[in-house]
Amino acid sequence: MKEINIEKAPFCPSARTELDNSIIYGAIGGTVTKPRVTYFKQPQPFTDKLLAKISPITPTEVFRIAAPCAASNCQHFDGKDCRLAQRIVEKLSVVVEELPPCPIRRDCRWWQQSGKVACIRCPQVITNNYNPSELMRELAEPASV
Secondary structure: OOOOOOOOOOEEOOOOOOOOOOEEEEEEEEOOOOEEEEEEEEEEEOOHHHHHHHOOOOHHHHEEEEEEOOHHHOOOEOOOOEHHHHHHHHHOOOOOOOOOOOOOHHHEHHHHHHOHHHHOOHHHOOOOOOOOOHHHHHHHOOOOO
16 A cells, blocks of 8 residues: 555545554444444554454444545545545535534544534544445445546
């Protein structure tokens, strides 16, 4: 995998653990139809020890994971912006009125790109949702540039 300079790359707030330098920054709760992320006070590195503790569950079933944005190596990146963030802002309902206490906000691509309008929708985003609504399925599909 291509190494990403984490000093310059903003964090993707909906990453997978396979990416270098991934961290966990929230736990997934709520219900199957209304999942919600509870954000940690401090992000934690994702480790093999943690993976062993949650096995056989996949990390994205229980955690929100961030990693340096893969930019052009990501199906959602259009060369300048994250199209996933754009679609989330355009199509998802607001789920919180105030900014959630997110520990990655300062370095988050969605925050840098869309600000509060992305953050007040973010707690409902689940990276690997095994029972997605039709809308969530549509949002996750890579859009053509």
